[in-house]
Amino acid sequence: MRxxxxxxxxxxxxxxxxxxxxxxxxxxxxxxxxLVLVLxxxxxxxxxxxxxxxxxxxxxxxxFNGFAQMVANDFTGNWGTSASFQxxxxxxxxxxxxxxPNSVELAVFALGFSAxxxxxxxxxxxWSRRPGVDFPxxxxxxxxxxxxxxxxxxxxISALFFWFINNVGDLPDQGVIPSxxxxxxxxxxYPSWVIYTSITQPTGFPLVDGLVQRAWAxxxxxxxxxxxxxxxxAAVYVTIFLRHSRSxxxxxxxxxxxTAARSRGIKERTLLxxxxxxxxxxxxxxxxxxxxxxYLGTQFVVEAVFLDRGVGWLALTALTGQMSSGNxxxxxxxxxxxxSVVVLVWLSVVDIIAKRLxxxxxxxx
Amino acid sequence: MSFPAVASIPTxxxxxxxxxxxERLARRPLGAGTWLGLGLLAAYLVVALSALVRFGxxxxxxSTNNVWVPPFAVLGPxxxxxxxxxxxxxxxLFTALWQATPWDLSIVAGILAIDAALGxxxxxxxxxxxxxxxxTVVMFVGDTLGSIPSFFLVVALFAGLGTVAPHSVGxxxxxxxxxLVIWPATARTTRERARSVARQPFLESARASGAGQGHLLxxxxxxxxxxxxxxxxxxxxxxIFFVLTVFPWFxxxxxxxxxxxxxxxxxxxxxxxxxxxxxxxxxxxEWGNLLAMGTCEGIPFATGAVYWWMxxxxxxxxxxxxxxxxxxxxxxxxxxxxxxA
Numbered sequence: 001m002r003x004x005x006x007x008x009x010x011x012x013x014x015x016x017x018x019x020x021x022x023x024x025x026x027x028x029x030x031x032x033x034x035l036v037l038v039l040x041x042x043x044x045x046x047x048x049x050x051x052x053x054x055x056x057x058x059x060x061x062x063x064f065n066g067f068a069q070m071v072a073n074d075f076t077g078n079w080g081t082s083a084s085f086q087x088x089x090x091x092x093x094x095x096x097x098x099x100x101p102n103s104v105e106l107a108v109f110a111l112g113f114s115a116x117x118x119x120x121x122x123x124x125x126x127w128s129r130r131p132g133v134d135f136p137x138x139x140x141x142x143x144x145x146x147x148x149x150x151x152x153x154x155x156x157i158s159a160l161f162f163w164f165i166n167n168v169g170d171l172p173d174q175g176v177i178p179s180x181x182x183x184x185x186x187x188x189x190y191p192s193w194v195i196y197t198s199i200t201q202p203t204g205f206p207l208v209d210g211l212v213q214r215a216w217a218x219x220x221x222x223x224x225x226x227x228x229x230x231x232x233x234a235a236v237y238v239t240i241f242l243r244h245s246r247s248x249x250x251x252x253x254x255x256x257x258x259t260a261a262r263s264r265g266i267k268e269r270t271l272l273x274x275x276x277x278x279x280x281x282x283x284x285x286x287x288x289x290x291x292x293x294x295y296l297g298t299q300f301v302v303e304a305v306f307l308d309r310g311v312g313w314l315a316l317t318a319l320t321g322q323m324s325s326g327n328x329x330x331x332x333x334x335x336x337x338x339x340s341v342v343v344l345v346w347l348s349v350v351d352i353i354a355k356r357l358x359x360x361x362x363x364x365x
Numbered sequence: 366m367s368f369p370a371v372a373s374i375p376t377x378x379x380x381x382x383x384x385x386x387x388e389r390l391a392r393r394p395l396g397a398g399t400w401l402g403l404g405l406l407a408a409y410l411v412v413a414l415s416a417l418v419r420f421g422x423x424x425x426x427x428s429t430n431n432v433w434v435p436p437f438a439v440l441g442p443x444x445x446x447x448x449x450x451x452x453x454x455x456x457x458l459f460t461a462l463w464q465a466t467p468w469d470l471s472i473v474a475g476i477l478a479i480d481a482a483l484g485x486x487x488x489x490x491x492x493x494x495x496x497x498x499x500x501t502v503v504m505f506v507g508d509t510l511g512s513i514p515s516f517f518l519v520v521a522l523f524a525g526l527g528t529v530a531p532h533s534v535g536x537x538x539x540x541x542x543x544x545l546v547i548w549p550a551t552a553r554t555t556r557e558r559a560r561s562v563a564r565q566p567f568l569e570s571a572r573a574s575g576a577g578q579g580h581l582l583x584x585x586x587x588x589x590x591x592x593x594x595x596x597x598x599x600x601x602x603x604x605i606f607f608v609l610t611v612f613p614w615f616x617x618x619x620x621x622x623x624x625x626x627x628x629x630x631x632x633x634x635x636x637x638x639x640x641x642x643x644x645x646x647x648x649x650x651e652w653g654n655l656l657a658m659g660t661c662e663g664i665p666f667a668t669g670a671v672y673w674w675m676x677x678x679x680x681x682x683x684x685x686x687x688x689x690x691x692x693x694x695x696x697x698x699x700x701x702x703x704x705x706a
Contacts, residue, residue, distance in 0.1 A: 034509040041510075046525030053528035139688075145603045146687040148610045148656065151676055154664040161666045173666065243600065290550075293514030297607060304615050319520050320616040320639045329528075332521045336513060343512045 023355055027348050038340040039074070042333050043067050050329045070333065079334045084317060086309070087196055092334065096311065098196075101204030102176065103310035106233075107299060109226055113234035114295075118241045119284070125242065126249025127272050137246060144239020149298050153232050153305030160228070168221060175308045176225045177206050178218060186217065198309035225306070233295075233302050240294045244287045245280075252276050282354040289350035292343055315339070393703060399696025405689035413467035420464055427464065427648040429455040442674050449674035453636050453658045454648065458674065462682055464650035472540055472651075473605055473686065479544020480601055484551025485594045489586045491552065492559020493578065503552060511549035516604040519543045520612060524641035532645060539643030543608075547601055554593035562589045595698040599691035606683050609653025612639050618661035655679045 047070055051058055058066075073079065079092035087095055125137045157172050164172040170182045175198050183190050193201045193213055200209035207226065210219035252258075258271055266275075288295075300312030307313075318331040384392070395403075416424060433440060433450045440450040448458035491503040510518070522542050523535075530538050562568065568585055576584070616639035636658050638647040644654060656679035663675030 030505075033505070034512065037506070037509045038513060042521070045522040049525045049527075049529040142599065142688060142691050143684060145600065146606065146684050147680075148607065148614075148660075150611060150614050151656075151660050151680065154660055154666075155671075158664045158666050158669075158671055162669060293516075294603075297514055297516055297604075297611075301611055301615075315517070316611070316615045319517060319524075320612055320641065329525065332524055336518065336521045339517060340513045343514070344509075347508075347512055 020355065024352050027351050031344050031348050034344050035341065038344075039071055039337065040067070042336050043070050046329055046333050046336075073330075074334065074337045080330050086198075090196075092331065095314065096338070098199045098204060099309055099311050099314055102198075102206060102308065103299070103303065103312060105205045105207060106176065106226060106229055106303070106308070106310060109230035110233035110237070110299060111295075113230050114237050114241065117234055118238045118245065121238065122242055122245035122284070123249055123272060123277060123280075126246040127253050127276070137242070141239045141243040141246070144236060145243055147236065147239075149232070149236045149301045150305050152236055153302050156228070156232055157305065168224060170221050170225075172225065172228060173306045175306065176222050176229065178221045182221070191215075196309075229302055229306050229308065232305075233299050236302075237291075237295050237298050240291055240298075241287065244291065245284055248280050248283045248287065249276060252280050255279075282357040285350050285354045285357065289347050289354075292346055296339070296343075393700060396696055396699065398692045399700070402689045402692030402694075402696060405685060406693060409466060409470060409686060409689065412463060413470050416463050416467050424464055424467065425645075425649060427454055427456045427461050427650050429648065430457075431455055433457075439672055441672070448678040449672075451655060451659055451662070451675055452672075453662050454655075458655070458659075458678055461650055461655055462652065462678060465652050465655060466682070468536075468650060469652045469682070469686070472536070472609070473602060473690075475537075475540040476543045476547065476605055477598055477601060477690075479541065480547045480551055481594055481598060483544070483548035484597070485555055485587065485590070487548070488552035488555025488593075489559045489582060489590050492556040492590070493563050493582055493586050495560050495563065500556075504556070507549035507552045510546060511553070515543075515547045516608045516611075519546045520608060520641055522546070523643060527641060535643045535645060543605065547604065550601070551594060551597045554597055555590050558590040558593045559586050562586055591701060592698050595694040595701075598694050599687065602687045602690055606653055606687075609643075609651060610656050610683075612657075613642065613644075613654050614657035614660055615639075617657065652679050652682050656683065 043066065047066060048058055048063070051062075051066065056062070077093040079096075082088065082090045082092055082095050125133060128134075160172050164170060169185075171179045174180075177194065177198065177200060180190075180197060183194075190197065191213075193209060195201060200206045202212065203209055206222045207219065210216075210222055253272075253276060258275060261271055261275060262268075296312075300315050302308075303310045303312035304316050315335050318335045433452065433455045439452055440446055442449045446457050446459060448462065450456070451458050451461065454461070487503050487507070491500040494500050519539070519542050523539055526538060526542070527535060563586065568581065571581060571585060613636075617636055636647045636654075638644060644651055647654075656676060659675035659679050663672040665672075
């Protein structure tokens with residue numbers, strides 16, 4: 001029978017954390033510090049030069065006041081208004097809220113495709129010891145890393161352009177939802193649940209909204225165009241992912257416990273898909289976390305190639321100064337702030353999950 | 366009383382001359398991949414040097430000819446124009462790529478040099494002082510910088526600094542900024558190797574013999590932490606070309622002043638420089654700029670035609686350099702690994 005705990009509630013030993021709990025706490029505490037550093041870098045490199053170029057005097061007080069104002073604006077959603085001709089005068093926080101679901105929906109499909117291709121391919125290519133496999137795999141992953149995704153996307157659109165028009169009745173680009181001409185042909189214009197030619201309502205997720213509105217023809221075209229974009233993103237991103245993940249499997253395949261298991265007559269397939277797969281899965285998570293910036297870059301450009309109005313399109317619009325007419329610098333800073341929040345939070349989540357998945361950590365308790 | 370005969374101290378053998386490079390090469394020959402990488406890089410250097418001699422003062426300006434601009438016929442590869450003509454610029458693509466080679470080699474070399482120097486040294490220092498203040502600071506700053514996609518961060522920082530820096534120094538500022546932004550990945554991988562080297566017995570011996578931090582770093586940690594650097598450098602080439610290509614393409618071709626992608630407005634696409642571009646003007650010869658225009662004009666969706674030469678040749682220029690750097694780094698890495706083994 002367990003003895004009752006007689007320690008006082010203020011005894012700190014009650015709140016003693018396990019190793020894993022301590023790791024999670026430290027990792028989460030790191031994020032605000034990193035975010036402050038990011039904001040400081042952005043302020044010094046983007047806002048201060050902009051103020052100087054406008055002839056403003058930047059002394060210590062102005063610096064700290066400006067920095068505090070910038071942080072307050074970033075966290076309260078005071079991000080200015082859109083100067084883009086597609087969404088004139090729309091508050092940026094509203095625009096992000098409208099465009100984010102579209103990007104998230106695309107990312108779900110693209111990451112699903114990527115995982116379905118990259119995981120087995122990394123395992124098989126990393127495991128193989130045939131001389132004819134190593135060099136081609138390395139070469140393809142290198143070329144894929146260097147290849148600008150817009151070339152791939154443009155070629156895909158070009159190849160499918162007339163097939164799409166003849167068989168689907170719509171253009172392959174012009175976003176994931178059907179283009180204006182399709183709406184005119186079938187519904188004499190946009191329905192009330194599609195605003196600004198690209199944003200669906202009520203949820204903002206085009207496929208979900210199509211289901212809600214029971215627009216089956218819309219649903220079919222949107223799904224097809226989403227799958228097409230997702231396939232392009234996956235094709236490019238998988239090569240980037242392979243460059244790191246293949247060597248992880250190759251290293252794991254040389255470990256001594258596998259030689260011992262092999263000598264006991266365990267099948268190669270079991271060694272690969274049970275022993276090694278379990279060992280490399282946490283590292284794959286870390287590889288994915290580290291290549292997230294590359295993934296984001298790929299998705300952003302694919303959105304731009306397919307003229308898909310998502311956060312990627314918005315990011316490139318801000319970064320090429322097309323949100324200018326007075327607020328271009330602010331839009332740049334807001335975009336970088338949001339990107340860094342996403343990546344910093346994601347990196348810490350992956351670190352925490354990877355630590356939990358690592359068999360060595362689990363064994364160590 | 367007699368003493369046992371003392372064995373005479375053997376006289377040291379005369380020091381043999383260190384082996385020359387021929388002998389070293391014969392002992393550990395370079396692989397075919399390394400030779401290919403070296404050959405490709407040498408070819409790029411020859412092209413760059415010949416461009417400096419051939420174009421001299423006009424190296425920074427694409428030569429254009431309105432006769433080659435649509436609505437006249439689109440000119441493909443021929444004896445007169447081996448790589449065809451890039452219509453928007455109205456320029457011979459062979460000459461344009463030739464002119465661009467020294468610029469692109471300088472951009473890539475400059476960024477990679479800063480990246481390698483910072484990442485290698487800071488990563489090694491952090492690994493040597495594992496758990497110390499230096500390690501904490503380097504990794505905190507590195508992780509924070511590395512959390513933002515480097516290609517977006519450099520454009521954003523350049524846009525900010527570009528408002529105060531003169532436009533003529535845009536390219537050097539861009540190179541320095543990119544180098545300062547891209548080093549964390551190199552530092553992280555180098556640190557991991559430096560940590561394991563710092564725990565090796567030979568380093569303990571050196572430390573016990575009174576070797577200082579500087580000696581340990583220069584003599585032991587840095588040379589033994591070269592492998593992660595050589596693996597990282599080829600990966601760092603990709604974001605450089607990403608920035609140089611994607612932003613002009615997006616501005617001119619996707620949703621910028623010209624409207625839809627792949628559909629140049631009549632009479633033809635007039636290239637315009639994005640506001641935050643590191644290039645001094647739109648007619649500046651640079652591979653990314655040429656590839657952006659080539660993709661935009663070479664793949665007009667609505668016509669069904671693909672003018673392949675407009676994007677294939679700039680692409681080959683970029684990929685070739687990336688592959689050459691990767692092959693060379695890989696070859697050096699294998700050679701060093703064999704030597705250490």
